[in-house]
Amino acid sequence: MSQNKGYSRFDNAVDGDDPSPPPPPGFVMPPAYEAAVQYGHADATVPVAVPVGPPYAFESPAYGQGVSGYPQQPYPVAAPYSTDPYSQPFPNVVAMGEPGQSNDPPEYDSDQFTSSGLDNKEIRRVFIRKVFSVLSLQLAITTAFVAIFTFEPHVKLFVMQNSWTYWVGYLVFLVPYFVILCCGEFRRKHPWNLICLSVLTLAMSYMVGVISSFYDTDIVIMAIGITVVVCFTVIIFSMQTKYDFTSCYGVLFVCGIVLFVFGILCIIFYSKIMDLIYSTLGALLFTCFLAVDTQLLLGNKNLSLSPEEYIFASLNLYLDIIQIFLFILRILGRSRS
Template sequence: MRKWGWQDLEQGEASTLLYPTMLENPELRWSFIRKVYSILSIQLFLTVVIAAVVVSVREISYFLVSSGLGLAVYILIIITPFVVICLLRLYYQRHPLNIFLLAIFTIAISAAVGLTCAFTSGKVILEAAILTLVVVVSLTLYTFWAAKRGQDFSFLGPFLFGALLVLLVFGFIQVFFPLGKISTMIYGALAAIIFSGYIIYDTDELIKRHTYDEYILASAALYLDIVNLFLSLLTLRSSEN
């Protein structure tokens, strides 16, 4: 008889439970999680490469901010992720269209990250990147540890959504009515806290609630959490200097 939580030596399959109430085959869930994190790793690698190119080739950033055509391209880069994420939610099961949409989504966000970094000092970028890495790894490990002990973080969803709406309004006010350095620091700190919460929430969703055909949506959600956390920390560190 096969027992959950032990290793099946005959088949060589790990059957470790992710959380106490799991009723499915743990091997299938672990396979799904590995698939999501593999896609996420490719997304993050692509983001680092594209952002590095934008930062290194100064002509790209200057073109986008100093000419009418460049401004139009910049607006297109900003709008594209919002359009594509809607399409992803409709066609996340349509292969290879879902992969193509995820690629466009990643490239557009990577270009936006590169443009942000192009006007930020290298020291601040490095500090924000290290902080992001530490926070993401720590919160991910914590969420897996907590889930295995029966804790559930689905209750965070409504609170995080409400906090995100407040953050968006705050950011909108900042664009048209700048409130100064202190308010920018507050904005960056609040954003970092909110997206840290989203990392816990979306990791918990990945472990317990995402179905096997939602790997694209799970990857996109975690990718957005990580990128937004990095940009929040970048804003926070930039406002301190």
């Protein structure tokens, strides 16, 4: 057998060799394959050919038509590795930077996060409806107690003769009040939060009824009417105005402490003028608190409540309205006397 020295294995056969068939026209054998065959690392009977011609189609004058009809389409050339994080390695994905595409990252859309979060408008509407539903039920129960203690003479006489029942109701009120105020997990746990709020509402309604029994019927009716007008106006105004009352929450808290100290002084140095001033300041202060607590429901101000805190929100509004009613009742009673 002859040795392939200095010539290709596709040259004419020598000494009875049976070389593999030559490559078709337009193709050549790669040098690496010829070397592998020469040293016995490849099968000479399975030729591997590559096309002859320019590597790109636009450089070939006879692209698609090779010698003797063989195609001269080049093999695809792999793209160099790119460190661009926006490069698309897959051919079926539209690469960034193409005509009609933008290289800028997608803009932040706040709606895609707020649509499922706690600040969603629909969730906030449900929250507001739930709060005012609970509040309406609380006020209805309190109004019923006030009507019974005001228009029923036997109940009024019993309360006047047994004033200790007021302090019992006050103690019953304090227990669920501090539980709701201090235990955040408890006031969000159903149905214990509703049970606790129900006990608080009944205790507060009883105390308001006891206080109302010491005033004339016409004064109580006038106080209820004024309270309804004032609270309805403040709530509507707080929902419509763009002014943020929640930013004044700290100032109102300090004013509440000052009012508490002033009330103690009114007890020690009692006079009708000081008591009237105290009642007027108290009505104004809790009217401002009502405006702040109303805006806490909306969720579009500096401070807002979570939609899970509907019990706490209902309690705040309820106590604000009750305090406004009691201060107005006190003002009318002192004015009459």
